[in-house]
Amino acid sequence: MNWVAWRMLNGDLAKYLGAVFGVAFGVLLVTQQASIFVGIMSRTANPLRDVREASIWVADPHLQNADEIEPMADNAVYRVRGVEGVDWAVRLYKGLARARRPDGMFRQVILIGLDDQSLVGAPRTILLGDLADLRRPDAVFLDKAGHQSLWPGEPLAVGREIEMNDRRAVVVGICETSAPFQSFPVVIATYSQATQLVARERKQLSFVVGAPVAGLTPPEACARIAAETGLDAMTYDQFMWRTIDYYLVNTGIPVNFGITIALGFVVGAAIAGQTFYLFTLENLRHFGALKAMGVNNRRLVGMVLLQAAVIGAVGYSLGCGMSVAFFEVTDRLLPDLRGIHLPWEIALAAAALVVVIIGLASAASLRRVLVLEPAVVFR
């Protein structure tokens, strides 16, 4: 009988594809929007995420997120180094600045300043130039997307000049960074260079980053640092989640994505449910005939569920496939969406949604099939 159910489904290609499309559309919209949402949210701590050497982040105790930074006095780094259990600790600058081309065109940029000696947090993917050049006077690195935005359409090149805070800076290298939330160009310099490229403030130190000695966990080290210095010390995860939580609570982003995701689910479920229900209704006469011919309710339920499951599986595969393909393309072509992929957790959640959609769609159909009197075949 399952074979008959399968053939019935394929026999009505229009409805089959309609229902599959409904599921696929819902899955595509839900997975795509949810992935972008998760991707964007996880970007809020970028490009600081690239500082992978550090497991401890120390900042002003009032820090709420990675973008609003209250600088500390420069000597904070010595106070952190003085805490027992801290293996190493260095300065890290992060701030906003303006980069101006010689012809006057400018962009707001994210400026990262790395410890002059160790260059902790240096970019890992260098497309042009040599990291050591960062220590030359006036030298900066620029991220690839930033280069494309400052010099659109021009090939990547080193040696170009920008002006920041009335000072000349030379782009000596092009690198990749994790995409920042605000899609600003990322300029990387040494700490001492970076502090020259922005207006001078009394306090300038954004973060002290470091690691504990072997045998001490980062949370333990953080607790000690906080206790001894009065500064806020966090693990990277705590820092990242504090930032993400801030954006979740203080922006309309979750609501917006939530609405799109909900709409995708509702529309997909409506199309799939409606089409599948119509398919069952149109086949009610045949289900009745099968009932008369001795197919019991259990087998009929099996047939309907099989049909629904096929629709769900095909629609899900299509939807997820389209979602993956979408991110494959955008990852390469759209700098704004680079690094955003379909996480398996979202794929799994979408599968659960499909089960719900299919469950709803077949419930209505099953009700009709089960209450069907076999005697209707003679009507």
Add this chain to the structure above:
Amino acid sequence: MPAACPPSAATVGVSCRGVTKDFGAGDTRTRVLHGIDLDIGCGALTLLVGPSGCGKTTLISIIAGLLDPSAGEVTLFGTPRSALAGDRLVDYRARNVGFVFQQYNLLPALTAAENVAVPLLVNRVPRREALVRARDVLAAVGLEAKCDAHPAQLSGGQQQRVAIARALVHEPRLLVCDEPTAALDSRSGHTVMELLKAVAVEPGRTVIVVTHDARVLELGDRIVEMADGRIVGGGTVAMLPGEMRA
């Protein structure tokens, strides 16, 4: 080959005793069958005739186990219908009853042979074997060449022949046909009835055909006439009132 009727019942396949059917409840309750007593034999084509609304379909639905009588008993080849309930009744239908419907009710997605194979699949015959047997039966109804055609590619008469093949493929002891010629022109209708008589009637099988198509009456071995939920006549063709033969 359908099993022979139990010797005790001689040639009686289906027996109705006081079969009554009411539809609705309370004020809207209407009695459609008024205590039908009827024996229908094996090895013959029995026509059930009567004006529209007299209860023919209701009666064969009860006989075929699709509908429960409100009162009375139906005995099928020695088995009281009341002894079968739920899935047992469904299984009984699967093994012992063949159906031909006015609207053919073929699955449009399946080929003729696949449609014919369905009752075998219902009886859990493996698909390969079922399809081989289906082709044989299609050949017997003269549609060898149409095995792989879909219902939409067949004429009404051909579709009804496929339906007859489907109703017979599992060699049921009881075949019920509700107005099998009503949707056909007179020539195809006649072909279908002749076919039914030729391939369906076998010793040990009870064949009941509901019709109000006067043109096919001559093909019946026995004619049972109903009116207003009662049996009002029955016998051979010669015994029918004149207007029905016309």
